[in-house]
Amino acid sequence: MSCPNNQSSYLRELAAKKKDFMAYESTEVMTWCSGCGDYGIQKALERALVLEGIKPHETLLCFDIGCNGNGADKINGYTLHGLHGRVVSVAAGACLANPKIKVIAEGGDGGTFSEGINHLVHSVRSNYPMVFILHNNENYGLTIGQASALTRKGQAMNGTPDGVVLQPMNTCQFVLGLNPTFVARGFSSDVKHMTEIIRAGLRHKGFAFIEIMQLCPTFNKVTSAKWFWDRVRYTDQQKNYDPTNLKRAREASEDLEKEIMLGVLYQDKSRPSFPELFESRKGITTSLSEEVRPYSIKELIKNLK
Ligand SMILES: Cc1ncc(C[n+]2csc(CCOP(=O)(O)OP(=O)(O)O)c2C)c(N)n1
Numbered sequence: 001m002s003c004p005n006n007q008s009s010y011l012r013e014l015a016a017k018k019k020d021f022m023a024y025e026s027t028e029v030m031t032w033c034s035g036c037g038d039y040g041i042q043k044a045l046e047r048a049l050v051l052e053g054i055k056p057h058e059t060l061l062c063f064d065i066g067c068n069g070n071g072a073d074k075i076n077g078y079t080l081h082g083l084h085g086r087v088v089s090v091a092a093g094a095c096l097a098n099p100k101i102k103v104i105a106e107g108g109d110g111g112t113f114s115e116g117i118n119h120l121v122h123s124v125r126s127n128y129p130m131v132f133i134l135h136n137n138e139n140y141g142l143t144i145g146q147a148s149a150l151t152r153k154g155q156a157m158n159g160t161p162d163g164v165v166l167q168p169m170n171t172c173q174f175v176l177g178l179n180p181t182f183v184a185r186g187f188s189s190d191v192k193h194m195t196e197i198i199r200a201g202l203r204h205k206g207f208a209f210i211e212i213m214q215l216c217p218t219f220n221k222v223t224s225a226k227w228f229w230d231r232v233r234y235t236d237q238q239k240n241y242d243p244t245n246l247k248r249a250r251e252a253s254e255d256l257e258k259e260i261m262l263g264v265l266y267q268d269k270s271r272p273s274f275p276e277l278f279e280s281r282k283g284i285t286t287s288l289s290e291e292v293r294p295y296s297i298k299e300l301i302k303n304l305k
Contacts, residue, residue: 037188037214044194062091064107068135085115110140110148124178127206129273137216145219172253182208206273235263
């Protein structure tokens, strides 16, 4: 069984920022099941925001529908609840309209890798300046445990009691095939490590895809905490792991049965984010949201025949 490194300096750093931390704390009653990985993910996100010096009014937190989406009222800040599977597109619109705020989107494996997979594909490809956190509990949790595209083959679920017949998709392999600029993976019981990779994602200028392997003790009895602790490995403990090497990232993310690699698997810091690609916006300091007013299109179409 592997265990996180000494946490004392990290906890001291957090304690020094207790007031900032409390600003994110919600007084709403938690409704997630006991042992749900969503608690850890939410804590890691709050810690990452605080340690990066981002205040609640400087971020927009977009949530999908699902157990993960119930986090929307369990954190104090500007939150938005999208339609199931559509959170990435809602968040993409927000980050393009106002680049002065940090936009974060969160979604479950059901919504993200089935209903909304098209939005994920084009957001990765476009390198929108936002962070996306995938809550991968390997099932549709809120509707009580149906199989998703990420449920393991053979696993009995509500709706498929004889076991799932298809192989699951490999999320990181899929995203690595989309020419991404940031791909990371964490585990919902390792809050310190999740905090580190979310911080790295917040500092990334393009689309940061962060998968969290999430415990779901109610509907996913197969991949328990022990199952994961026996299998997780860390990129920063591998000899000469180079996150700029795409081939290495592909190899590292291939195995989901025996060894599950956690960390920043891949990052390309050189690629421009989507808004940086437009010559016509160079030198403009206002955001699109600040430029909203009635315009006449006469000037624009005067040369049209
Ligand atoms: C378009 C659409 N399809 C289906 C639903 C019903 N629905 C609501 S929550 C949910 C399960 C969500 O599963 P997932 O996205 O994996 O998130 P989790 O609950 O596991 O965090 C479903 C199927 C819906 N609200 N909208």
